[in-house]
Structure formats: C-alpha cells, structure tokens
Amino acid sequence: MTTRAFVSAFRDALTRLASPPADQMRYLTALGTADLLDELALEFDGYFVPLAGELRRRAPRCESLCRRLDGMLDSDTLGWRFDDLGSDEWSEIRSVAVEAVVAFDEAYGGARMDRFDDAVSWGSATRTLSLFTFWPRSAGGAVPAIRFAPQPDSVRTYELEDLESFYPEFVCFEYDLRFSELPDEVEDALGAYLSQAVGAGAVIAWFGYEGTFHFANILTRSGARDIYGVADASGAELRVNETRRSPAEWADVIESFAFRAFGARPGGGRYLKWGE
Structure with a gap:
C-alpha cells in the first residue's frame, strides 16, 4: 500500500470511529463481525501506530487526539457489544x-489545492470526474440521459446497486466524465454538470472522489471531505479549492443537502450536527 493510500485508509478508520452508532453497526455487520465492536479499534490501531511519528510532525493536534483515543479504547470498562455503542464511553470516543x-x-x-488535481487524474493522462446521482425509483431502470456541456471526451455510466436497500425509493447511477484536459474554468463546468443532472430529473447529485462511494456513508459529515460539489433543486455548492471552506463549514453544507433529499439516515435517525 502506498504512503498516500495508507494515510487515506487511516482517515477512513478514524472516520468510522467518529460515525453514528447506526453507521458503525451497519459497517461491522457488512464485515461479518457479528455483535462485536473490536474491528473498529483494531483498524484504528493498525494504522495509527505506524503513522504516529508522521502525525506528530505534520498534524500534532490529530496525533494528540489519537493518543487519547488509543487510551480510551484500551479502557477496562469499555463494552464491546452493539448495545454498548449508546454508552457514555463510546459517545466520548465518537466526539474525540x-x-x-x-x-x-x-x-x-x-491548505492544498492539488488534492483535487491528484484525485481526478489517478496518475494518468485522463482526468475523471465521478458524478453520483439519485433518481426516483419510478423513473425506471434505464440510465437517465444527461446532456453534459461543456462536453466531456467520453462518459461511462454505471448503475450502483443498493443491495442492502438503504434507499429503496431511489435508484443510483454514476457518470464518469472523462477528459484529456479539464475545462479551463473547471468550477463553472462542475456547477453546470450538477445543474444539468438535476435538470434531467435527479433528486440530488454530487461529485466525489473515485473509490469513496458507499451506500452506508451517503452524504454524511464524516464523508464530506471526499465530496467536491453537490446540487439539488435549491442550487449547487462547490469545494474544489479546499482553502475556501473549512472542513466543518463544508460538512454543514453536505448535511443540509442530505437532510433535504432523505430527511433521515437509513435505518432511522435525523441528520444531526455533531454534538447535538
């Protein structure tokens, strides 16, 4: 695993510790760990220990918080069953x-603009913008036609099957817009593509980095960093240049779009702000 991939995997493990109990249980159930929480701690520990030195140099506050998490997860009083996720100890773990x-x-x-450029190129000459869209199930199973302008060099389409029926009232399609060179005014183009998807009938549409999509983590605060544009009938919001909006502000934006589209997390519960 490359250093970049390892660091990204560490963030994923940390994000799972930060996720609401329902999301944590869905993740662990999908892994087949039964009624056990151990995997959340094992994943975190497996990435944090090798990265601790780098984090201490580059992200000292994150490293300090992770050391605190490491100690909390090692507590003799911490429960390790699904029912324990509602305890004060697990609530504090999620907060930290x-x-x-x-x-x-x-x-x-x-503080970096190059994350977008790196992520959409994947080390190749082709740039790929991955557009994820939710449509009313009544629209049928055919891939909805979207007239993209400015026109990409090519568009690949996929139906993303919601096998666990997190969103039974919707169908989801991914459109990979491929370019040899991105449009000069890339933010204007992204806004146009999002508006064109919503104009074609999508309830909600967003651009996200390849490999980050999962039905158990749709438009959540913890996944906001991997989204760089979102739109619904109310309009579009973008975060291509990450310096223009803080992670917390962008998470608020993503949460507001999720609430308008879905009203609640899959399996129950409102889209709450952290700490509420």
Whole structure:
C-alpha cells in the first residue's frame, strides 16, 4: 500500500470511529463481525501506530487526539457489544474522533489545492470526474440521459446497486466524465454538470472522489471531505479549492443537502450536527 493510500485508509478508520452508532453497526455487520465492536479499534490501531511519528510532525493536534483515543479504547470498562455503542464511553470516543478527523483534514487537505488535481487524474493522462446521482425509483431502470456541456471526451455510466436497500425509493447511477484536459474554468463546468443532472430529473447529485462511494456513508459529515460539489433543486455548492471552506463549514453544507433529499439516515435517525 502506498504512503498516500495508507494515510487515506487511516482517515477512513478514524472516520468510522467518529460515525453514528447506526453507521458503525451497519459497517461491522457488512464485515461479518457479528455483535462485536473490536474491528473498529483494531483498524484504528493498525494504522495509527505506524503513522504516529508522521502525525506528530505534520498534524500534532490529530496525533494528540489519537493518543487519547488509543487510551480510551484500551479502557477496562469499555463494552464491546452493539448495545454498548449508546454508552457514555463510546459517545466520548465518537466526539474525540470527530475532533481528530477535523484536525487531520486541516493538516492534510485543508491548505492544498492539488488534492483535487491528484484525485481526478489517478496518475494518468485522463482526468475523471465521478458524478453520483439519485433518481426516483419510478423513473425506471434505464440510465437517465444527461446532456453534459461543456462536453466531456467520453462518459461511462454505471448503475450502483443498493443491495442492502438503504434507499429503496431511489435508484443510483454514476457518470464518469472523462477528459484529456479539464475545462479551463473547471468550477463553472462542475456547477453546470450538477445543474444539468438535476435538470434531467435527479433528486440530488454530487461529485466525489473515485473509490469513496458507499451506500452506508451517503452524504454524511464524516464523508464530506471526499465530496467536491453537490446540487439539488435549491442550487449547487462547490469545494474544489479546499482553502475556501473549512472542513466543518463544508460538512454543514453536505448535511443540509442530505437532510433535504432523505430527511433521515437509513435505518432511522435525523441528520444531526455533531454534538447535538
């Protein structure tokens, strides 16, 4: 695993510690760990220990918070069953993990524009913008036609199957817009593409980095960093240049779009702000 991929995987593990109990249970159930929480701690520890030195140099606040998490997860009084996720100890773990994710983003992503350029090129000459869209199930199973302008060199389309029926009232399609060179005014183009998707009938549409999509983590605060544009009937919002909006402000934006589209998390519960 490359250093960049390892650091990204560490953030994913940290994000899972920061996620609401329902999201944590869905993740662990999908892994097949039964009624056990151990994997959340094992994943975190497996990435944090090798990265501790780098974090101490590059993201000292994140490293300090992670050391605190490490101690909390080693507590003799901490429960390790699904029912224990509602305890004060696990609530405090999630709260500290949220702070650690924000500190990580500020150190690794918040001050850099090149993350977008790196992520859409994947080390190749082709730039790929991945557009994710939700449509009413009544629209049918055919891939909805979207007239993209400015026109990409090519468009690949995929139906993303919601096998666990997190969103039974919707169908989801991914459109990979491929370019040899991105449009000169890339933010204007992204805004146009989002508006064109909503204009074609999508309930909500967003651009996200490839490999970050998962039905159990749709438009959540913890996944906001991996989204660089979102739109619904109310309009579009963008965060291509990560310096223009803080991670917390962007998470608020993503949360507001999620609430308008879905009203609640899959399986129940409102889209709450952290700490509420």
